[in-house]
Amino acid sequence: MYIPYGRQYIDDDDINAVVEVLKSDYLTTGPKVVEFENMVKEYVGAKYAVAVSNGTAALHVACLAAGIGEGDEVITTPITFVASANCILYCGATPIFADINPNTYNIDPEDVRRKITNKTKAIIAVHFTGQPCELDELRHIAKEYNLLIIEDAAHALGADYKGEMIGNISDLTTFSFHPVKHITTGEGGMITTNDKELYNRLVLYRSHGITRNQSLMSSYDGPWYYEQLELGFNYRVTDIQCALGISQMKKLEQFVARRREIANRYNDEFSNIKNIIIPKQLDGCNNSWHLYVIQIINENRREVVESLLAQNIGVNVHYIPVYKQPYYQNNGYKNTVCSNAEEVYSNFISLPIYPNLSDEEQNYVINKVKKLCM
Numbered sequence: 001m002y003i004p005y006g007r008q009y010i011d012d013d014d015i016n017a018v019v020e021v022l023k024s025d026y027l028t029t030g031p032k033v034v035e036f037e038n039m040v041k042e043y044v045g046a047k048y049a050v051a052v053s054n055g056t057a058a059l060h061v062a063c064l065a066a067g068i069g070e071g072d073e074v075i076t077t078p079i080t081f082v083a084s085a086n087c088i089l090y091c092g093a094t095p096i097f098a099d100i101n102p103n104t105y106n107i108d109p110e111d112v113r114r115k116i117t118n119k120t121k122a123i124i125a126v127h128f129t130g131q132p133c134e135l136d137e138l139r140h141i142a143k144e145y146n147l148l149i150i151e152d153a154a155h156a157l158g159a160d161y162k163g164e165m166i167g168n169i170s171d172l173t174t175f176s177f178h179p180v181k182h183i184t185t186g187e188g189g190m191i192t193t194n195d196k197e198l199y200n201r202l203v204l205y206r207s208h209g210i211t212r213n214q215s216l217m218s219s220y221d222g223p224w225y226y227e228q229l230e231l232g233f234n235y236r237v238t239d240i241q242c243a244l245g246i247s248q249m250k251k252l253e254q255f256v257a258r259r260r261e262i263a264n265r266y267n268d269e270f271s272n273i274k275n276i277i278i279p280k281q282l283d284g285c286n287n288s289w290h291l292y293v294i295q296i297i298n299e300n301r302r303e304v305v306e307s308l309l310a311q312n313i314g315v316n317v318h319y320i321p322v323y324k325q326p327y328y329q330n331n332g333y334k335n336t337v338c339s340n341a342e343e344v345y346s347n348f349i350s351l352p353i354y355p356n357l358s359d360e361e362q363n364y365v366i367n368k369v370k371k372l373c374m
Contacts, residue, residue, distance in 0.1 A: 003365060004314035006180035006291075009255065009355045017247040018240055026239045029207075036242035037190070039249045040175070044157075044167025046192035048199035051242060052206055055154045055176025057235040058189030059087035059124075062172040064230075065191075065201035066148045068093050072121035076152075077107040078321035078341045080126040084152045085322045093121065097323050099338035103280045105129065105293070108340070109137035116141075122148040127156035127166060129279065129318075130182075130259075130288035135161050135169055150174065155290035157182040158256035162284045167192045177241075180354070182255055182288060183248035185241035201230075208232040258355040259289035262362060266292055266351065269366045275299055275373045277347070291318055295347035296373060304372050305349060311368055316350045 021032060033051050041049035052058050068074060070092040076084055078097045085095040098111040105128050112123060123142060125133040133151070142149050153159070154176035156166045167173045172195075175181075177188035191202050204211060209232030214220050217227045263279075270276045277295035281287060296304055301317075308315045321341045323333040352365055 001361070001364075002312045002314060003352045003357070003361050004354075005316045005350050005352050006354045007356075008179035008184045009251070010184075011251075013250075014244055014247045017243040021239050021243040024239070028238045029236050030239040032239035032242040032246065033237060036185075036245045036249070039246060040167070040190050041192055043249065043252070044165045044173075044192055046168045046173070047194045048196065048202075049190055049192045050199065050202040050206060051237045051245075052189045052191065052235040053237050054187045055174060055178060055181075055189040056083040056087065057206075057233070058174035058176070058191045059083055059150070059152060060090050060233070061202050061205040061235060062150050062174050062191050063087050063091045063093075063122075064205045065193075065198045066122055066150060066172060068121050071119060073117060073119040074122045074124055075107075075112050075115050075120060076124040077126050077128070078323055078336075078338050079105055079128055079319055079345065080152065080322060081154070081319060082322050082325060084124055084126050085328075088124070094119075095322075096120070097321075097333075097336055097338055097341075099340045100128075100344070101134070102340045102344060104131055104134070104282055105279070105344060106131060106133040106282075107138075109134050109141060111338075112138065113141055116145055116147075120145065120147060122150055124150045124152055125170075126152040126154075127159060129291040129293055130155045130159050131279070132156065132159055132161040132166060132282060132285045132287070134282065139170070148172070154178075154181065156288055158252055158288035160286045166288075168194070171195060172198060177245060177248075181290060182259075183245060183252055185237070185245040185248070188237050188241050188245060204230055205232045206235045208234060255355045256288050259353055260287075262353050262357055263287070263289045263292050265362060266294075266353075266366070270294060270369070273370065273373055276369075289353060292351050292353040293318060293348055294351065294369075295344060296349055297347060299373055301347060301349065304369075307372055308349075308368060313365055313368060314352065317345075317348050318350050319345070321345055 209230030
């Protein structure tokens with residue numbers, strides 16, 4: 001028995017949905033893409049949604065649509081996957097790392113304010129583990145300094161902030177459908193927005209910067225005609241992927257409910273263990289629990305991780321502060337320090353959490369962690 005930290009849930013309905021597309025006339029961009037986009041936008045309450053090839057592509061086209069470019073600075077968190085910062089570099093801009101709130105592990109609005117300069121264009125706020133960021137504070141700062149907010153919600157499909165679904169709040173919100181996320185399309189991503197102009201730019205950048213919309217063309221030579229208006233990318237998603245996504249969306253509420261059950265059980269079991277710090281929740285918000293992360297105190301974290309791995313528990317560590325990566329260290333970030341981020345990283349362990357984690361498997365994880373940390 002091996003228990004990974006996360007894994008997909010695929011059933012016969014998912015398989016049949018994909019087979020149906022494989023037997024149809026459309027394999028790549030077709031009607032299933034639009035259907036999937038409509039399902040996601042209706043679920044989160046947004047006006048527009050654009051499906052793309054993966055979560056990193058979603059971040060990249062969101063930055064492009066936001067007009068981020070050479071000479072701009074974008075503030076983000078170091079406790080995230082590297083894509084949340086790399087997307088800024090792809091646009092020729094500079095990532096600026098603000099420290100995290102040591103209680104929520106999300107970007108600290110007050111440190112965001114301290115990092116703002118006359119070059120700051122946007123904030124990329126990452127909902128780490130599925131816990132919503134302090135969006136009221138971030139929106140107040142963004143309004144004060146005329147900044148855009150891009151929410152990286154790769155972890156947060158199904159989460160809500162004070163009654164508003166994540167995906168319907170900021171200028172742009174990106175999602176990932178990698179197999180360990182809440183739903184999967186194999187690989188895939190989505191951007192939601194309520195701004196029509198941003199939506200049009202997203203659609204353009206997704207497909208080579210090419211349009212067939214006559215109202216946007218400089219001329220029109222016939223029904224075959226198209227024009228490239230921007231330097232876009234091939235970030236299109238397939239009908240095969242979106243058929244899987246549609247089937248998975250029908251189970252999303254069930255998936256999120258099970259993740260919350262698992263997280264609540266962990267919280268109950270570990271809340272009185274002196275060497276374990278359990279995650280704290282932001283008032284008025286509902287975490288969708290992509291990850292369940294604890295801090296191990298007064299123990300050798302590496303020894304704990306290695307012992308759990310040896311017992312077939314696939315724990316992980318999320319994340320190494322981005323600026324500590326060799327690429328960033330070699331490109332101007334050697335003096336960057338976010339003390340809260342570095343402190344929690346040194347203690348973090350991600351425990352298994354996914355919809356088909358059984359009670360027996362969770363009991364096994366809990367017992368092994370307790371033996372190592374009591």
